[in-house]
Amino acid sequence: MALRKRSISQQEMQEEYLLIEEAKKNPARFGLIYERYYQQIFLFVYKRLADEENTADICSQVFLKAMLSLKKYKFQGVPFSAWLYRIAINEINQFFRNTKSQRVISMEGKDLMDMAEEVEEDHSEANLQSLLKTFQRLSPDEIQFIELRFFEKMSFKELAAVYSITENNAKVRMYRLINKMKKLMLDLKMKQGDFDLSLPKQDSQH
Amino acid sequence: MSKYRIHIDKNPPSKARIDAYKDFDSLHKQYQVHSRYEFWRNLYRNPRYFAVLVALISVSVLVYQSSLKTPSTESAFILPPIPPKDIPLLEEGLRPQEAQSFTYENGTQIHVPANAFIDEDNQEVSGKVELRYREFRDAADIFIAGIPMDYDSAGKSYTLESAGMLEILAYSAGKPVYLKEEKTLEVEYFSPYKGVDYNVYHLDTVERNWNFEGEDLLRESLEESKFPDRPALEYILDREADTFLTRNVRIPNQKPGRVFQIALSNAADYTLLSGKQNLIWEYIQMPNFVDPWEDGLLPNAAAIARAKPYRAAGVFLLELKGGGQFVARPLLDAQSFEVALAEYEEKLVAYKKALIEYNAQKELAKKKLVEREAALKAYKDELAAWEAKTKERDSLATSGVYRRFIIKKLGINQLGRKLEYPMMQLKVDLSFQEDSSFGERLADQGRRISLIHPEINTVFSCKKLEGESGKYMIRFDPRSQNLLCVSDKEENLYLLNFRQISTNLRMKFKNRESSFSDHASLKKHLQNWLDKIEPNN
Numbered sequence: 001m002a003l004r005k006r007s008i009s010q011q012e013m014q015e016e017y018l019l020i021e022e023a024k025k026n027p028a029r030f031g032l033i034y035e036r037y038y039q040q041i042f043l044f045v046y047k048r049l050a051d052e053e054n055t056a057d058i059c060s061q062v063f064l065k066a067m068l069s070l071k072k073y074k075f076q077g078v079p080f081s082a083w084l085y086r087i088a089i090n091e092i093n094q095f096f097r098n099t100k101s102q103r104v105i106s107m108e109g110k111d112l113m114d115m116a117e118e119v120e121e122d123h124s125e126a127n128l129q130s131l132l133k134t135f136q137r138l139s140p141d142e143i144q145f146i147e148l149r150f151f152e153k154m155s156f157k158e159l160a161a162v163y164s165i166t167e168n169n170a171k172v173r174m175y176r177l178i179n180k181m182k183k184l185m186l187d188l189k190m191k192q193g194d195f196d197l198s199l200p201k202q203d204s205q206h
Numbered sequence: 207m208s209k210y211r212i213h214i215d216k217n218p219p220s221k222a223r224i225d226a227y228k229d230f231d232s233l234h235k236q237y238q239v240h241s242r243y244e245f246w247r248n249l250y251r252n253p254r255y256f257a258v259l260v261a262l263i264s265v266s267v268l269v270y271q272s273s274l275k276t277p278s279t280e281s282a283f284i285l286p287p288i289p290p291k292d293i294p295l296l297e298e299g300l301r302p303q304e305a306q307s308f309t310y311e312n313g314t315q316i317h318v319p320a321n322a323f324i325d326e327d328n329q330e331v332s333g334k335v336e337l338r339y340r341e342f343r344d345a346a347d348i349f350i351a352g353i354p355m356d357y358d359s360a361g362k363s364y365t366l367e368s369a370g371m372l373e374i375l376a377y378s379a380g381k382p383v384y385l386k387e388e389k390t391l392e393v394e395y396f397s398p399y400k401g402v403d404y405n406v407y408h409l410d411t412v413e414r415n416w417n418f419e420g421e422d423l424l425r426e427s428l429e430e431s432k433f434p435d436r437p438a439l440e441y442i443l444d445r446e447a448d449t450f451l452t453r454n455v456r457i458p459n460q461k462p463g464r465v466f467q468i469a470l471s472n473a474a475d476y477t478l479l480s481g482k483q484n485l486i487w488e489y490i491q492m493p494n495f496v497d498p499w500e501d502g503l504l505p506n507a508a509a510i511a512r513a514k515p516y517r518a519a520g521v522f523l524l525e526l527k528g529g530g531q532f533v534a535r536p537l538l539d540a541q542s543f544e545v546a547l548a549e550y551e552e553k554l555v556a557y558k559k560a561l562i563e564y565n566a567q568k569e570l571a572k573k574k575l576v577e578r579e580a581a582l583k584a585y586k587d588e589l590a591a592w593e594a595k596t597k598e599r600d601s602l603a604t605s606g607v608y609r610r611f612i613i614k615k616l617g618i619n620q621l622g623r624k625l626e627y628p629m630m631q632l633k634v635d636l637s638f639q640e641d642s643s644f645g646e647r648l649a650d651q652g653r654r655i656s657l658i659h660p661e662i663n664t665v666f667s668c669k670k671l672e673g674e675s676g677k678y679m680i681r682f683d684p685r686s687q688n689l690l691c692v693s694d695k696e697e698n699l700y701l702l703n704f705r706q707i708s709t710n711l712r713m714k715f716k717n718r719e720s721s722f723s724d725h726a727s728l729k730k731h732l733q734n735w736l737d738k739i740e741p742n743n
Contacts, residue, residue, distance in 0.1 A: 030230075030237075031230045034233065039221060046218055046219065059227065102211050105212045105213070106213040109215050136208050
């Protein structure tokens with residue numbers, strides 16, 4: 001499976017670390033971090049809410065909370081964004097608890113195909129549909145984990161930082177989740193009529 | 207109702223739209239308001255903060271008081287953790303006018319030439335000489351005798367790993383005597399260590415460093431020592447690479463959809479399409495639908511289609527009047543068909559290029575995987591051969607070798623080699639039970655914190671970090687069962703066996719041990735810990 005990795009170089013991370021240290025002393029310097037990550041966090045939240053106004057509100061809360069607790073932030077060898085994602089996830093969960101509205105899963109078609117590869121399925125329409133149905137059977141926490149890994153392209157190190165677990169735990173958790181999805185897909189296939197038994201037309205890339 | 211709404215390929219808000227929500231000034235103002243009252247609000251909400259404040263003040267007072275303590279005097283260089291349980295010296299009388307040889311319990315032989323000793327006035331010793339001797343055969347001995355193994359060579363710090371160490375002293379009429387400059391003692395030392403890279407070092411207690419004295423003499427005869435090292439397999443540890451090798455290959459974006467124009471019979475049915483003449487469309491290839499170009503249905507200037515929504519928002523299923531249906535998305539923002547067509551062709555070229563690169567990368571990944579598997583197989587073969595050879599050697603080998611070397615100065619001499627072992631280095635807090643000032647107190651007492659790990663015959667000393675209360679820098683091998691050892695000035699011993707390390711490191715000793723009848727019982731106790739049968743842990 002191909003993951004388009006979001007990367008930040010060691011030098012950028014070092015610069016970011018210095019910037020955060022400055023911002024701890026002078027909160028006005030947080031503006032540079034805000035500029036750097038606003039769009040990223042906005043899109044992250046938007047993909048889960050599909051509502052611009054609410055997204056903007058949550059973004060404000062995320063950055064305000066980040067600013068207020070910046071002094072507690074400890075560099076863990078991953079981009080600062082991992083910390084912002086953690087706050088954003090908490091805020092999003094809080095939003096859904098308060099509003100009881102329906103969660104949104106946003107993805108690109110190729111992300112779905114990546115996922116299909118991960119659960120060892122081909123890209124046939126029937127399989128993609130089964131995969132989408134499988135999502136409906138996962139808990140919000142599990143969906144979130146999948147989103148971060150496959151749709152946000154987070155490394156296991158970043159995932160570990162977001163969830164405050166070890167990198168190995170993140171790998172194990174992902175491994176179990178994929179296994180669960182495989183089982184759910186198999187269940188779906190066992191139910192006749194729930195998927196297309198005819199051979200699908202292959203979607204050529206050429 | 208389904209649990210989640212699923213959006214596929216839905217366009218997110220543009221950058222300009224997102225930027226419109228950005229407002230750092232307002233955020234900063236909110237921050238100022240919150241942060242101004244945060245402390246008092248917390249204090250109001252939680253009176254326990256008062257308790258924390260009191261505790262902080264108490265700690266500050268304690269820290270201040272401890273900073274007023276007079277600094278400890280320079281600690282002893284050879285520092286046995288429990289002096290009464292130090293390794294005893296064996297004594298032999300000799301007539302200095304005659305060459306004599308002595309054989310000790312462990313098989314070590316010392317050859318003393320005739321007329322080898324002088325007294326402190328540089329006069330040859332004629333009276334009876336008493337030779338005092340002891341050996342430090344393993345890390346436990348080195349720790350019990352309190353011998354420092356740090357070696358400073360041209361400003362670079364090493365630890366010496368020992369293949370054998372001994373101390374020889376000589377006395378006449380109760381006073382120390384010395385070796386003449388041109389005289390040397392010859393030692394045959396029975397050692398279990400067979401490496402060929404050991405040299406002779408003498409411990410200079412004045413300069414507080416080991417001095418290089420020369421090489422041992424049996425170097426060339428130790429054929430067995432040239433035994434190859436165990437083959438290394440670094441990449442097997444790279445689990446990420448093992449599992450996700452192909453993840454570095456980037457799949458190109460989806461093939462761009464062909465751009466076309468078609469008249470609609472029911473455009474008025476949809477708000478999105480109604481009133482738009484000559485709509486431009488982007489074809490979306492989907493399984494189970496026709497490809498109108500492959501099937502010869504398009505281009506056709508007279509073609510008319512009927513549109514109906516298809517799954518995702520903004521996507522339509524077009525049914526051609528003459529038969530055949532396919533999926534397409536209207537390009538509502540397109541300037542003109544020519545421009546849209548030009549953009550499509552540009553994307554197509556980029557896609558084809560990316561696809562070529564992707565296929566090349568995928569081939570490369572496959573090739574690498576094959577190479578890795580071949581390397582792994584080669585490694586396994588090599589390892590099997592090495593293990594067979596090791597087994598054969600072990601079945602033939604004796605338990606050690608005699609190493610012959612020259613001693614030019616009395617005192618402590620060893621066969622050592624410089625160790626630059628790739629170790630983890632960490633700052634640790636030392637505490638005993640709940641006493642967190644333990645580490646600082648040891649530093650005040652000038653105690654040495656030692657670390658032993660069973661596979662290396664040495665003792666690593668842990669450095670106290672200046673200005674950091676109770677903190678030490680330890681170097682260790684995270685794959686080994688390491689033993690941290692220290693004693694206090696009341697001659698209690700503290701031991702901690704550890705392997706797993708977290709980065710937020712607190713080393714907490716659990717027991718104080720002091721009931722050792724002699725040096726042998728102390729050594730046995732240490733050995734038990736090193737053999738992982740430590741009590742109370």
